[in-house]
Amino acid sequence: MGNSSGCTVDDLQAVEMHLWYKKFMTECPSGQLTLHEFKQFFGLRGLDPEANAYIEQMFRTFDMNKDGYIDFMEYVAALSLVMRGKMEHKLRWYFKLYDVDGNGCIDRHELLNIIKAIRAINGSDNQELSAEEFTNRVFDRIDVNGDGELSLEEFVEGARSDEDFMEVMMKSLDLTHIVAMIHNRRRSV
Numbered sequence: 795m796g797n798s799s800g801c802t803v804d805d806l807q808a809v810e811m812h813l814w815y816k817k818f819m820t821e822c823p824s825g826q827l828t829l830h831e832f833k834q835f836f837g838l839r840g841l842d843p844e845a846n847a848y849i850e851q852m853f854r855t856f857d858m859n860k861d862g863y864i865d866f867m868e869y870v871a872a873l874s875l876v877m878r879g880k881m882e883h884k885l886r887w888y889f890k891l892y893d894v895d896g897n898g899c900i901d902r903h904e905l906l907n908i909i910k911a912i913r914a915i916n917g918s919d920n921q922e923l924s925a926e927e928f929t930n931r932v933f934d935r936i937d938v939n940g941d942g943e944l945s946l947e948e949f950v951e952g953a954r955s956d957e958d959f960m961e962v963m964m965k966s967l968d969l970t971h972i973v974a975m976i977h978n979r980r981r982s983v
């Protein structure tokens with residue numbers, strides 16, 4: 795117990811946070827990111843409509859005070875949640891992210907679009923199950939009362955008990971490949 799692998803997570807995160815701060819201030823001297831800048835920031839161009847909608851939804855979720863900009867505090871809050879938040883908090887955040895129309899439930903259509911967007915962004919199209927099949931399977935497993943919508947409770951409980959679903963969600967906000975991308979870019983410049 796307590797004997798973790800060599801370099802500590804906190805050290806790593808401090809370095810990463812510094813990197814993110816530098817990147818934020820370099821690319822966004824005004825201290826406020828617009829949606830357009832947000833996309834540029836993550837190097838997202840030429841996205842298909844589904845991936846685009848997902849990024850816009852992510853932007854709105856980051857923009858906690860809903861003023862149309864992501865300021866540095868919102869950005870840090872989101873990053874630290876993603877990197878070190880408790881599972882319960884992350885799941886609530888994912889729920890908000892996936893509930894595109896904000897009605898408090900995730901329906902099949904919302905989940906399907908998210909799954910498609912995640913696959914488009916991560917470039918993993920050759921999966922065993924199609925996005926439709928995967929969505930149906932998730933609903934079969936975790937829509938406990940069978941009303942065709944996922945409540946927050948069903949979502950949180952379902953994610954905890956369904957490893958495949960959890961894995962996809964973790965990928966949906968996996969910033970590690972984005973961080974790696976930034977590292978690589980710095981090296982190649």
Ligand SMILES: [Ca+2]
Nearest residue numbers: 857859861863
């Ligand atoms: Ca804001």
Ligand SMILES: [Ca+2]
Nearest residue numbers: 893895897899
């Ligand atoms: Ca909804």
Ligand SMILES: [Ca+2]
Nearest residue numbers: 939941943944
């Ligand atoms: Ca339900």
